[in-house]
Amino acid sequence: MAQVLEFKLPDLGEGLTEAEIVRWLVQVGDVVAIDQPVVEVETAKAMVEVPCPYGGVVTARFGEEGTELPVGAPLITVAVGAPATDGESEGSGNVLVGYGTSEAPARRRRVRPGEPVSANGDAVAREVAEGPVPVISPLVRRLARQNGLDLRELHGSGPDGLILRADVEYALRAAQVHGRTVQPVAEPRTQVAPPAPAPAAVPAAPAPVRSSAPAGGMRTPLKGVRGAVADKLSRSRREIPDATCWVDADATELMRARAAMNAAGGPKISLLALLARICTAALARFPELNSTVDMEAREVVQLDQVHLGFAAQTERGLVVPVVRDAHARDAESLTAEFARLTEAARTGTLTPAELTGGTFTLNNYGVFGVDGSTPIINHPEAAMLGVGRIIPKPWVHEGELAVRRLVELSLTFDHRVCDGGTAGGFLRYVADCVEQPAVLVRTL
Template sequence: MPEQFLLPDLGEGLTEAEVTNWLVQPGETVAIDQPVVEVESAKSIVELPCPFAGTVGELCAHVGDVVHAGQPLLRMAEHEVIEDAEAPASSGAVLVGYGVSEPAPVRQRTRGARFGRGRATASAPAAVAPGAAAASTLIDPTRRSRVVSPIVRRIAQEAGFDAAHLVGSGPDGLVVKSDVEAAIAAMKPQQQASAPASASAQSQGDPDVRIPITGIREIIGTRLTRSRQTIPEATIWLDVDATPLIEAKKRLEVATGDHYSLTAVLARFTVAALKKFPALNSSVDEDAHVIVQHSAINLGIAAQTPRGLLVPVVHGAHELSTAELRDRVAELTEHAKKGDFPPAQLTGSTFTLDNYGGFGIDGGAPIINPPEVAILGVGRLVDRPWVVDGELAVRKVMTLTLVFDHRVCDGDVASGFLTRVAACIEEPLLAL
């Protein structure tokens, strides 16, 4: 019986994923640990590596299909297992149920593999012809084709059209990524040729864009709606002189030769305050009607990504040194640029830090990320008049905002936490 690559356990209770893009086609030879499919779970978009080598015999799911853990993604061709003296006997990728060995170098994919190499010739017309005629033929506002991938919708939206207005070359007319790319390529000559024509079309009024609430947007909406409906939250805030923090950060960087982001330093102060006020490092078990105070501090860092707002987690932040915490935060920042966090990195947070000051915002009232019971918001640094030793001076000031669940604590604990973070900002060398 031919080998089957089953959808592995993606961790943290994730039991299903949507196929968003195939990276191989039947008849192609794959190596151990070569990425073969891109899937989207409720937490992230990941490329899955094949745990064995051979020739692809059959793809067991179409783009847009939802596959459950344990169901086959692809089957290898019977009697076509590839013998490779240099290849390891088992997968080097961390896939639950397939084992782990020393990582094998991933073989280079042939040109065009990223968007489905070896695709059937039926999809070829979608990739043709740049020109105004081609663009008008491809994009029809009256057309409502099936679109399931959030990536496909986002790429089309950023290009200024609705992916559903295209003819899909995927199964049952499904619009896939290559269809959107072909439409974008066809639009470019038209856009360059006539700017006045665009202005005329705009004056007549473009049709409304209807964007389905699916994927990460649906998850965000569901979680935050639940937060507003079930948590009796209270909000407090405090203006803090952050001038000493900026000076200490510069001295620290000169002394160590390393860069420390403001978020990393604030994360350090947040962990210190949570150790002193552990009630805020809790969750509420509504079924058992108890408050669960967590021994570990798993610090969530709110991050804006191309996929939307995500909260990657620094697990065990209470055990990390200042430098280790800095490195972990820097790693999250790099992943945030693409939103390609591993599923396990998006679960298990016990408290969230939201540094929205990077967007030029002075303050706000962030929504608690359930099942957590509190969230700390940090505003931008602003030059403000401030009294120092009885004299007026211009200082770097930021606003700290704490939103907390009133079922877990009262204002004394919340105020103590917030003033503790403020004290760390005003006396950063002692805190560090």
């Protein structure tokens, strides 16, 4: 007899407590395999495909596309197993090994001596050496793998032996306390159903939310990526005393240098990559701007590595992917990484790790056809370089009026980490490299 198991929205990490259903990847009646993605959700960090730890037939889905669910809410139910070939309904020989049932079946399986049981008293099928391990989420599986923990040595505290994050963390703490690696559990553990909770008091009705906005008009919820961006920008504006300086620069020689690089053959070099290379060279000279402020310790923390963020506009809002160790990359490597992250931003497949940890941001708002901007710093960073559009303009070159390709550069910086002299020195060096790319050669 098939058993119906409920799969709940797992802990997706990064402190996230909810996610929005973007797209269902399965329909009711579909057959799914263990660890097959069943739904695509959007968190405050990124789009994520959620795999189901059970294999069987989907019997129900919970939530329409666009619905926001908290962690722990039901996602789908899956019927696992099939009628026994010998005609007996007892036992679970044809059920996928490692997965029991979240409900008591009509006939309970007999518990053998020393066999673990679930909260409802049913026997939990043991894991075989080659079989899958029931784990609540891929993050828990990864946590165990990174710490050299064999999941087959654990008995999960979740329904029917499902291994939770708490089980893995407990095993790791126990191993650390005893100064050894995790050993197999000597005796199986019996789970006892907790006593029924006392009836909770009926909460008082919440007070109506008063809004100063007009009653009419279209309302767009600030949730998911947009909500996270709104919160971060608000925090940045509240906490960072920012200032902006700007300068016009003649980018004619930089554009010629790029054209010469690309004419020489090999992978094409993007303008953004050249600007990023200039940024990292400038930060090497003015490291105060590659910093963050620790207000609790009342310290400015100067960082060793440059993890360069760049603003990318998507259908779901503004995101800032991060190029790791940008200071150690050449223009060709930067071009490839910018292209990869931009495509991931467009398709909504950036991971939380690719959206966090930046130390400095490059904002090329010239792609929107504008010359200048005073952007909000990407908290908790200390500065952002803005680049406007590059267009022909009249300019005095070598003592004569000429038409040159000009760009406006701006630097918005946290005034707590440096004064105007440092910020101006940084921006002037960037402008010098743009006007005379040979200046940059000295730092390559």
